[in-house]
Amino acid sequence: MPTLTEHARNELAALTEAGRMRQLRGSTVEGGYVIRNGKKLLNFAGNDYLGLSQHPSVRAAADTMAGATSSRLVLGEHSHYALLEKDLAAYHGQEAALVFSSGYTANLGVISALLEPADLILSDKLAHASMLDGARLSGAVLKRFRHNDLAHAEALLKEHRRTHRRCLLMTEAIFSMDGDAAPLSELAALAMRYDAWLLVDAAHALEPLPIVPDLLLGTLSKSFASLGGYVAASRPVIDLLIATARPLIFSTALPPGVVAAAHAALQVAKAEPERGARAWALARRLAAHLNLPMPAAAILPIPVGGNAEALRLAQALEERGFSVAAIRPPTVPPGTARLRVSINALHSESQIDALAEAIHAEQAALKDAR
Numbered sequence: 035m036p037t038l039t040e041h042a043r044n045e046l047a048a049l050t051e052a053g054r055m056r057q058l059r060g061s062t063v064e065g066g067y068v069i070r071n072g073k074k075l076l077n078f079a080g081n082d083y084l085g086l087s088q089h090p091s092v093r094a095a096a097d098t099m100a101g102a103t104s105s106r107l108v109l110g111e112h113s114h115y116a117l118l119e120k121d122l123a124a125y126h127g128q129e130a131a132l133v134f135s136s137g138y139t140a141n142l143g144v145i146s147a148l149l150e151p152a153d154l155i156l157s158d159k160l161a162h163a164s165m166l167d168g169a170r171l172s173g174a175v176l177k178r179f180r181h182n183d184l185a186h187a188e189a190l191l192k193e194h195r196r197t198h199r200r201c202l203l204m205t206e207a208i209f210s211m212d213g214d215a216a217p218l219s220e221l222a223a224l225a226m227r228y229d230a231w232l233l234v235d236a237a238h239a240l241e242p243l244p245i246v247p248d249l250l251l252g253t254l255s256k257s258f259a260s261l262g263g264y265v266a267a268s269r270p271v272i273d274l275l276i277a278t279a280r281p282l283i284f285s286t287a288l289p290p291g292v293v294a295a296a297h298a299a300l301q302v303a304k305a306e307p308e309r310g311a312r313a314w315a316l317a318r319r320l321a322a323h324l325n326l327p328m329p330a331a332a333i334l335p336i337p338v339g340g341n342a343e344a345l346r347l348a349q350a351l352e353e354r355g356f357s358v359a360a361i362r363p364p365t366v367p368p369g370t371a372r373l374r375v376s377i378n379a380l381h382s383e384s385q386i387d388a389l390a391e392a393i394h395a396e397q398a399a400l401k402d403a404r
């Protein structure tokens with residue numbers, strides 16, 4: 035057996051060979067810009083869709099980052115939690131909500147608390163890693179249907195539903211790496227017809243959903259410019275989760291300033307719904323420039339294919355002053371590496387146009403190099 039350090043070196047070499055190496059790179063976000071290696075880049079990589087991370091009321095609310103020092107069930111239950119949860123529930127048309135330390139742990143906690151090995155989970159193939167990890171942790175049988183393919187979802191329900199006790203159907207409202215929307219009403223009807231519960235992760239949605247699913251998952255870390263995740267559902271479901279969701283019970287509460295900042299961001303989002311509409315309009319503007327399908331929200335994927343090419347394109351854009359994320363497997367399926375442009379309400383039309391021009395030029399250069 036190799037030593038652990040040798041094992042790590044071997045694995046790193048294999049990841050590098052496959053173009054799957056990941057490294058942490060220091061960045062400072064300042065206003066709409068990212069400072070990296072002393073260079074100021076226009077930020078098209080963060081998920082601050084509503085531009086609220088710079089809002090004065092959000093910044094003022096984050097007055098103390100002192101830690102909560104215990105779980106919510108011990109001493110961590112600061113009064114900001116109740117205010118935030120009441121407003122999150124109302125925002126989504128649900129009875130109650132429950133905040134976790136992140137969207138990732140919200141999905142882990144909710145899915146693993148409600149489903150067991152005798153149960154069935156049906157998931158869209160492109161659903162976020164945190165949903166899949168929650169499904170794995172629950173021990174339930176997991177089947178994945180082709181992306182947004184209702185007929186395939188129904189075929190799997192027909193085949194497997196009867197032999198399982200409970201069933202959860204799960205999807206994202208807006209897909210994080212593709213920017214398209216799920217057919218929510220149709221999925222809700224399917225869940226009803228096959229006696230399944232519906233979970234919708236709305237992390238990238240710019241506004242409340244057109245349906246009220248059994249479980250609405252969300253994050254406070256993107257549009258709400260803070261940190262944390264939440265589930266909104268009926269009161270009894272939330273009470274059950276408080277008593278049984280392990281990431282809530284066995285992890286320390288968020289610092290009060292973090293919860294207050296999310297609450298302040300939610301107030302601005304509700305008072306200024308035009309922010310989401312503007313981010314979406316800018317994303318459509320960029321899509322039109324690049325001849326790409328219209329996105330359903332503020333995320334625009336630019337298909338590339340190869341891992342190395344995606345990295346090279348992102349690097350070239352960085353040299354031109356734009357920070358855009360290169361997304362590679364396993365975040366997306368093999369062979370579908372892409373650039374992922376994230377747009378926010380504070381971008382200007384001319385910044386969008388400049389980005390489109392830079393992408394055009396670099397795509398042409400890449401083609402010439404082939």
Ligand SMILES: *Cc1c(COP(=O)(O)O)cnc(C)c1O
Pocket residue numbers: 136137138139141162164206210235237238253254255261262263
């Ligand atoms: C980002 C994301 C999460 C995780 O949320 P965090 O608060 O960042 O942990 C969960 N689901 C989806 C769809 C996401 O995009």
